[in-house]
Amino acid sequence: MISSTSEIILSIEDLHASVEDQEILHGVNLIVKEGEIHAIMGRNGSGKSTLSKVIAGHPSYKVLSGSIQFKGKDILELEPEERARIGIFLGFQYPVEIPGVSNLEFLRVATNSRRKELLKSELDTFEFEDLVNERLKIVEMDPGFLERSVNEGFSGGEKKRNEILQMALLEPVISILDETDSGLDIDALRIVASGINRLSQPNSATILITHYQRLLNEITPDFVHIMADGKIIKTGNRELAIDLEKSGYDFLDKTTKEKEVTK
Amino acid sequence: MTQTNTVEEIVSQPYKYGFITEIETEKIPKGLNEDVIRLISAKKNEPEFLLKFRLRAYEQWLKMKEPNWSNLTYSKVDYQDLVYYAAPKQDIKKKSLDEVDPKLLDTFEKLGIPLSEQKRLSNVAVDAVFDSVSIATTYKEKLAEHGVIFCSISEAINEYPDLIEKYMGTVVPINDNFFAALNSAVFSDGSFVYIPKGVECPMELSSYFRINSGDTGQFERTLIIAEESSSVSYLEGCTAPMFDTNTLHAAVVELVALDNASIKYSTVQNWYAGNEEGVGGIYNFVTKRGECRGKKSKISWSQVETGSAITWKYPSCVLQGDNSIGEFYSIALTNNCQKADTGTKMIHIGKNTKSKIVSKGISAGQSKNSYRGLVSIGPNAEGSRNYSQCDSMLIGDKASANTYPYIQSKQPQSNIEHEASTCRISEDQLFYLQSRGIDFEESVSMLVSGFCSDVFNELPMEFASEADKLLALKLEGSVG
Numbered sequence: 152m153i154s155s156t157s158e159i160i161l162s163i164e165d166l167h168a169s170v171e172d173q174e175i176l177h178g179v180n181l182i183v184k185e186g187e188i189h190a191i192m193g194r195n196g197s198g199k200s201t202l203s204k205v206i207a208g209h210p211s212y213k214v215l216s217g218s219i220q221f222k223g224k225d226i227l228e229l230e231p232e233e234r235a236r237i238g239i240f241l242g243f244q245y246p247v248e249i250p251g252v253s254n255l256e257f258l259r260v261a262t263n264s265r266r267k268e269l270l271k272s273e274l275d276t277f278e279f280e281d282l283v284n285e286r287l288k289i290v291e292m293d294p295g296f297l298e299r300s301v302n303e304g305f306s307g308g309e310k311k312r313n314e315i316l317q318m319a320l321l322e323p324v325i326s327i328l329d330e331t332d333s334g335l336d337i338d339a340l341r342i343v344a345s346g347i348n349r350l351s352q353p354n355s356a357t358i359l360i361t362h363y364q365r366l367l368n369e370i371t372p373d374f375v376h377i378m379a380d381g382k383i384i385k386t387g388n389r390e391l392a393i394d395l396e397k398s399g400y401d402f403l404d405k406t407t408k409e410k411e412v413t414k
Numbered sequence: 415m416t417q418t419n420t421v422e423e424i425v426s427q428p429y430k431y432g433f434i435t436e437i438e439t440e441k442i443p444k445g446l447n448e449d450v451i452r453l454i455s456a457k458k459n460e461p462e463f464l465l466k467f468r469l470r471a472y473e474q475w476l477k478m479k480e481p482n483w484s485n486l487t488y489s490k491v492d493y494q495d496l497v498y499y500a501a502p503k504q505d506i507k508k509k510s511l512d513e514v515d516p517k518l519l520d521t522f523e524k525l526g527i528p529l530s531e532q533k534r535l536s537n538v539a540v541d542a543v544f545d546s547v548s549i550a551t552t553y554k555e556k557l558a559e560h561g562v563i564f565c566s567i568s569e570a571i572n573e574y575p576d577l578i579e580k581y582m583g584t585v586v587p588i589n590d591n592f593f594a595a596l597n598s599a600v601f602s603d604g605s606f607v608y609i610p611k612g613v614e615c616p617m618e619l620s621s622y623f624r625i626n627s628g629d630t631g632q633f634e635r636t637l638i639i640a641e642e643s644s645s646v647s648y649l650e651g652c653t654a655p656m657f658d659t660n661t662l663h664a665a666v667v668e669l670v671a672l673d674n675a676s677i678k679y680s681t682v683q684n685w686y687a688g689n690e691e692g693v694g695g696i697y698n699f700v701t702k703r704g705e706c707r708g709k710k711s712k713i714s715w716s717q718v719e720t721g722s723a724i725t726w727k728y729p730s731c732v733l734q735g736d737n738s739i740g741e742f743y744s745i746a747l748t749n750n751c752q753k754a755d756t757g758t759k760m761i762h763i764g765k766n767t768k769s770k771i772v773s774k775g776i777s778a779g780q781s782k783n784s785y786r787g788l789v790s791i792g793p794n795a796e797g798s799r800n801y802s803q804c805d806s807m808l809i810g811d812k813a814s815a816n817t818y819p820y821i822q823s824k825q826p827q828s829n830i831e832h833e834a835s836t837c838r839i840s841e842d843q844l845f846y847l848q849s850r851g852i853d854f855e856e857s858v859s860m861l862v863s864g865f866c867s868d869v870f871n872e873l874p875m876e877f878a879s880e881a882d883k884l885l886a887l888k889l890e891g892s893v894g
Contacts, residue, residue, distance in 0.1 A: 207849050211841065235851035247846040251864030257847070260860070264851035300864065317850060 157184040160356050166217035168205045175201045177381035183356045190359045193378035199360045203329045207241040208234050236268040238324030246310040249301035257301045262320045286319040289346045308339035315346040327358045332366040344369030364396040435521045441500040458568050471588035471598030478592045484755040485784040488724050498600045500630040501547045541605045541621040548603045563608040570606035585668035585705045593664040593699040597633045604634035609644040620649040631662040640675035647678040664699045673708030685721035692751025695723025702729035706738035714741040716872045730759035733767035740769040743872040748781035757787035762795040771802040774866045777813035784816040791823040798828040806836040
């Protein structure tokens with residue numbers, strides 16, 4: 152699937168970013184091409200979630216320097232909704248509850264905003280119901296979820312499945328899934344992982360942000376990156392995740408120390 | 415630009431209904447005295463009892479002081495500088511719509527209330543009130559087939575004086591409060607509804623109030639009577655042109671529900687709110703009260719209040735009949751310099767009476783939005799229950815929200831529950847919606863609609879989406 156001629160979807164160069172005047176990202180570099188699955192691992196506070204929010208355009212995070220390009224175009228000036236419409240999807244670690252707003256209506260408005268960008272016709276309520284019922288199967292969700300308020304009273308696993316349902320409807324070019332596996336039991340993890348696998352396309356890409364390697368047993372990444380202190384400090388393949396699992400994050404300390412020594 | 419600033423910009427959108435209809439108007443000179451009241455009464459050809467009613471009210475009003483206990487501050491109204499009667503020049507009595515001045519029909523059509531036979535709303539009868547007079551009422555004949563009377567109050571005074579004499583002023587006495595007394599003295603027009611025993615009103619009834627003159631006070635009076643085992647759903651809408659002076663609107667609405675009767679009264683209030691600096695706009699001082707006189711009767715108020723510079727309004731229920739039910743569902747949106755002090759009173763008198771209050775206040779800009787409510791359980795109201803929920807949403811950091819719940823219970827065998835919350839539009843919720851491709855404005859209005867959904871569910875079907883759109887419109891806007 153991956154070849155050197157594959158188009159670059161996302162290109163991040165020397166990215167520095169802060170939140171509440173505190174610099175969290177200290178120069179991140181990352182290139183993601185079509186068809187690739189990347190995993191970003193690292194300890195709490197290493198900057199993984201910050202990176203995902205900066206890519207999606209969260210207003211609290213400020214880019215200090217560096218660049219993010221999507222298909223060769225600078226996206227830093229784009230509003231979050233514009234980034235979403237061109238095909239950048241962020242699966243939230245903690246999906247937000249929106250009381251009183253029907254999940255069905257929310258999904259329909261979101262889907263139509265993406266379809267508009269793709270020059271597809273907008274779907275009315277009936278057409279959308281057909282589509283959503285078909286996509287529900289991917290995440291094995293009950294149609295009853297559509298009638299409820301967005302994420303309100305959903306269990307952790309239901310919220311994550313609702314995220315993958317959104318991904319299925321929006322058909323993004325790049326999906327950044329922030330700790331989608333956290334808080335899931337084995338069954339939910341399998342459903343979510345198989346959903347992600349089914350949705351990956353040769354012309355799209357996925358970034359999995361995760362703490363544990365167990366998600367990577369279900370979804371095989373092409374690249375594994377380790378983040379620490381706001382930087383990607385090591386890049387490897389699937390083996391790296393397995394090593395990490397075996398020896399824990401301590402082994403990183405060793406390697407960084409070694410680096411410092413050799414410097 | 416910070417996120418908050420942008421939200422504020424979005425909630426400030428131009429008022430769509432601010433146009434003035436150029437039409438010849440007959441006005442009486444400014445000022446208020448006994449002669450003015452006699453003149454109004456004579457113009458309307460009223461029977462003696464009503465003139466006396468007005469004069470008694472005027473006498474009371476002279477002795478009363480303008481209330482100042484609310485959380486509202488506004489420039490003093492000069493009651494001698496107002497016109498108390500203004501009417502478009504035409505015969506008030508029109509046999510058919512064809513004879514109504516086309517300019518007036520156009521005005522209402524522009525407001526989204528087409529009146530002509532071909533275009534009128536299906537299944538909604540409309541009474542259209544322009545300044546001081548009702549200009550047309552649709553579907554009168556169809557309603558008459560069911561014995562339902564729906565007409566202007568002026569017409570009812572002449573055609574059904576017995577009903578007027580029997581009921582007017584019995585729910586809101588002439589000396590109830592300063593503004594009610596003023597209204598009782600000078601009221602001009604409004605709607606009258608009578609539902610006979612056992613009749614379920616076959617269609618939605620609606621009144622549309624339009625203020626057109628700048629210096630004219632509008633004092634409308636509405637009376638709805640639901641006889642035993644009858645039911646009706648009624649909706650009122652209000653708009654006004656933009657003037658840089660303040661226009662006074664002091665209405666009185668009285669509802670009477672007899673045994674097993676039910677009245678649902680909904681309001682979508684969108685009077686001109688003044689400009690961003692708070693210049694102009696309507697002073698909306700309204701007394702609305704319903705009496706559940708009969709056993710198992712029910713009165714339900716729902717209101718969407720988005721307009722007016724000042725709103726002072728407490729639609730209330732007097733739960734006299736045993737097992738009667740009172741409800742109040744409210745959305746009040748204030749922006750810029752608007753001030754609203756609104757809520758309800760639930761007066762439990764009969765046994766096993768129940769009331770429910772759901773209030774949603776949204777304040778943006780520098781506006782002030784207060785909920786003020788009274789739940790009173792009398793000594794004989796054993797087994798009575800109340801549930802109140804008051805939620806406030808703040809947009810930006812200059813707006814304020816207050817809740818003043820008053821609870822009085824003289825009956826140990828009763829149950830009162832009160833919940834209140836205040837929230838801000840959360841950045842995380844906004845970002846979540848935006849990150850799904852929904853633009854900022856739509857995200858804000860989605861969050862506000864979600865916040866108000868409990869109340870939307872109570873509005874008549876035909877108007878729920880209308881009200882939702884109105885809120886979205888208020889929140890939408892200037893961008894582009």
